[in-house]
Amino acid sequence: MITTKKITKTVTTSEGQLQILQPISFQVKDGESIAIVGASGSGKSTLLSLLAGLDQVTSGEIFLDDEPLHSLDEEARAQLRGAKVGFIFQSFMLVQSLTALENIMLPAEIAGLPDARKRAQAILDDVGLAHRAHHYPNQLSGGEQQRVAIARAFIGQPKILFADEPTGNLDEANSHKVEALLFKLNRDVGTTLVLVTHDTALAKKCDRQLVMQGGALSEPERTGDAQSREAG
Numbered sequence: 001m002i003t004t005k006k007i008t009k010t011v012t013t014s015e016g017q018l019q020i021l022q023p024i025s026f027q028v029k030d031g032e033s034i035a036i037v038g039a040s041g042s043g044k045s046t047l048l049s050l051l052a053g054l055d056q057v058t059s060g061e062i063f064l065d066d067e068p069l070h071s072l073d074e075e076a077r078a079q080l081r082g083a084k085v086g087f088i089f090q091s092f093m094l095v096q097s098l099t100a101l102e103n104i105m106l107p108a109e110i111a112g113l114p115d116a117r118k119r120a121q122a123i124l125d126d127v128g129l130a131h132r133a134h135h136y137p138n139q140l141s142g143g144e145q146q147r148v149a150i151a152r153a154f155i156g157q158p159k160i161l162f163a164d165e166p167t168g169n170l171d172e173a174n175s176h177k178v179e180a181l182l183f184k185l186n187r188d189v190g191t192t193l194v195l196v197t198h199d200t201a202l203a204k205k206c207d208r209q210l211v212m213q214g215g216a217l218s219e220p221e222r223t224g225d226a227q228s229r230e231a232g
């Protein structure tokens with residue numbers, strides 16, 4: 001689903017060029033769940049932005065579902081994101097002037113999918129919030145807002161979902177609900193999951209962890225859960 005070949009990122013600062021990602025190569029299989037972990041400033045969010053096509057690599061190659069992201073311009077990357085990619089952010093990023101239902105319908109309407117309202121209602125039901133359809137984001141708790149954001153990300157049935165600290169703003173109970181939902185959708189819809197997280201419990205539930213250190217990837221670490229699944 002994702003292949004990166006020696007991707008790097010260099011930014012221009014007032015003190016000159018700064019390489020924030022060293023050459024990084026790895027693969028993510030179809031349907032896999034991956035946690036990108038590492039200390040603050042190690043380059044996790046930068047890597048996620050490149051993988052999701054939100055930003056462009058300085059050098060190297062990235063293939064997303066066989067499409068060469070590195071050679072696409074912004075418009076083509078936006079088109080690819082619209083067709084195949086879902087996003088979830090720590091800060092939910094819901095449109096405050098739209099209800100929960102309308103927020104979920106929005107990407108389906110933009111994509112011109114038929115029955116946007118019906119689909120949105122069904123998925124709102126899936127995330128356990130049918131009774132909140134006509135509430136605005138500021139009338140919902142953080143956990144509820146993140147479940148709306150997950151519903152919005154999944155309405156287009158993305159092949160791959162990127163999440164930056166999806167449980168970062170949530171208490172333990174809500175984190176568990178959001179986690180359960182992400183892995184349920186990963187299983188049921190077959191969506192590949194790529195998460196950046198500081199939450200070690202969430203990272204351990206993924207098939208694999210990619211550990212970032214100083215802008216580079218240290219050896220991928222096998223998770224206990226994945227190993228015991230294999231053993232069992």
Ligand SMILES: Nc1ncnc2c1ncn2[C@@H]1O[C@H](COP(=O)(O)OP(=O)(O)OP(=O)(O)O)[C@@H](O)[C@H]1O
Pocket residue numbers: 011012013018020038039040041042043044045046047
């Ligand atoms: N546009 C930029 N200009 C200069 N430095 C940058 C830029 N973007 C990122 N950096 C630096 O690159 C490094 C990696 O940043 P990044 O946000 O990817 O780290 P992170 O691992 O996601 O951190 P955190 O866990 O704190 O969110 C940091 O030292 C950051 O300050």
